[in-house]
Amino acid sequence: MKRRVVVTGLGLICGVGNTAPEVWRNLLAGQSGMAPITAFDTTGFSVTFAAEVKNFDPHNFIDKKEARKMGRFIHFALAAAHEAMESCGLKVTPENCERVGVHIGSGIGGFDVIEREHSAMLAGGPRKISPFFIPGAIVNLAAGQVSIRYGAKGPNEATATACTTSAHSIGNAYRTIERDDADVMIAGGAEASITPMGIGGFAAMRALSTRNDDPTHACRPFDKDRDGFVVGEGAGILILEELGHAKARGAKILAEIIGYGMSSDAYHITGMAPEGEGCARAMSNAIRSAAILPEQIDYVNAHATSTPLGDAMESKAMETVFGEHASSHRLKISSTKSMTGHLLGGAGGLEAGITVMALQNQMLPPTANLDHLDPACRLEYIAKKPLPAKVEMALSNSFGFGGTNGSLVFRRWTE
Numbered sequence: 001m002k003r004r005v006v007v008t009g010l011g012l013i014c015g016v017g018n019t020a021p022e023v024w025r026n027l028l029a030g031q032s033g034m035a036p037i038t039a040f041d042t043t044g045f046s047v048t049f050a051a052e053v054k055n056f057d058p059h060n061f062i063d064k065k066e067a068r069k070m071g072r073f074i075h076f077a078l079a080a081a082h083e084a085m086e087s088c089g090l091k092v093t094p095e096n097c098e099r100v101g102v103h104i105g106s107g108i109g110g111f112d113v114i115e116r117e118h119s120a121m122l123a124g125g126p127r128k129i130s131p132f133f134i135p136g137a138i139v140n141l142a143a144g145q146v147s148i149r150y151g152a153k154g155p156n157e158a159t160a161t162a163c164t165t166s167a168h169s170i171g172n173a174y175r176t177i178e179r180d181d182a183d184v185m186i187a188g189g190a191e192a193s194i195t196p197m198g199i200g201g202f203a204a205m206r207a208l209s210t211r212n213d214d215p216t217h218a219c220r221p222f223d224k225d226r227d228g229f230v231v232g233e234g235a236g237i238l239i240l241e242e243l244g245h246a247k248a249r250g251a252k253i254l255a256e257i258i259g260y261g262m263s264s265d266a267y268h269i270t271g272m273a274p275e276g277e278g279c280a281r282a283m284s285n286a287i288r289s290a291a292i293l294p295e296q297i298d299y300v301n302a303h304a305t306s307t308p309l310g311d312a313m314e315s316k317a318m319e320t321v322f323g324e325h326a327s328s329h330r331l332k333i334s335s336t337k338s339m340t341g342h343l344l345g346g347a348g349g350l351e352a353g354i355t356v357m358a359l360q361n362q363m364l365p366p367t368a369n370l371d372h373l374d375p376a377c378r379l380e381y382i383a384k385k386p387l388p389a390k391v392e393m394a395l396s397n398s399f400g401f402g403g404t405n406g407s408l409v410f411r412r413w414t415e
Helices: 020-028 072-088 111-124 133-137 141-150 162-178 196-204 243-248 274-290 308-322 344-361
Strands: 005-013 100-105 184-191 234-242 255-264 299-301 332-334 393-400 404-412
Touching: 005 020, 005 072, 005 162, 005 243, 005 344, 020 344, 072 141, 072 184, 072 234, 072 344, 100 141, 100 162, 111 133, 111 196, 133 141, 141 184, 162 184, 162 234, 162 255, 162 344, 162 393, 162 404, 184 344, 234 243, 234 344, 255 274, 255 344, 274 308, 274 393, 274 404, 299 344, 308 393, 344 393, 344 404
Parallel strands: 100 184, 299 332, 299 393
Antiparallel strands: 005 234, 005 255, 184 234, 255 404, 393 404
16 A cells, blocks of 8 residues: 655745745735846846845855855755744654655756856966866755754655656655655755856757846747746755654645656657647646546646746646637636746746645736736636636646656645
8 A cells, every 4th residue: 555645844935035934925916026136136137037035145044155066056955944843843853853854846957056166267277267166066065965964764765856856856856755765755856047058058049038127027928929038046855754744743734745666758858749748648647647537636736847948838738738628718727937937947846836836825826927828728717817726636747958848736634
């Protein structure tokens, strides 16, 4: 018999807030995190705005000397893990440490560190490269630093599957507990790619919105005038726990994770498979994993990034999976990237956390800037204002470059 897995803690940081309650409050208010970039001089860049984390001081969580050895994505991971661990009330002790693990990924890792150390080498030669360059930049050091911080000696893993990273991290952590390899997993993802090479690279692909004169309205999922995504940064960390373990210590249960599905498009390095068939298989696999029917899903937090092709393909995939349940407008859908921007490898963790809060609060966050619905997007999208709704089960989607797809199913917690 499979072990049941619940969510007992939550830590979120992104362009609209530095804690989960702040993120939730600002999403319901429709607040945009997008603004002109402050991290570097954007002169000469075709895109000059992003969804930066604001008023963030890593020294609130990390010793100054240690912080200098870490990339910004690690700072975000440690901050979100701190909030998640505080909210769940779990203490890692010599008695339980081998049953507490970490699975935190990043799509890119320490872009900021790579750029900084490359500049140092060009200016002064290889002797100017910091000895902390590699451990400050590589993807698995977010998980490694969190594991060290809490003394978690269980499984310690990192996933790097582009924009599906966090969904895969949470899903694989869920399965780790399900198969009895751990009782608790600190899971999610972090990203910090608002750097010259990050913005310049995505702009060169023509993947980004170029609404430099109107950043707050730039990200427009499902809108016919959408023109690309907006880069965001931050982290989303969930504490997953075996149900009996959580109950035994009197933990507050936020939601239950009941399904996880994956698939590959096997089609193109950046484009989705025709008709969104790979996305559809990930959702169907997650629903099958949850042992429920498609019509039992009440809400989808869509991957929808505001790209012309991607949003339409995800909508088509939802039509395929949910059929009449979707076409009759009973299924509710929103994309919170319209406010947070796209956290890339951190997106799935942030959006899984938002989905959990939607179940908790019986309130669905809106899609900002949805003024003129694209005729190719034919479903029920929550536009501009939050929607009070009875939500028992919800699905969170993440899809990434290379055709890698992941979907998670959460259920509202009731005793």
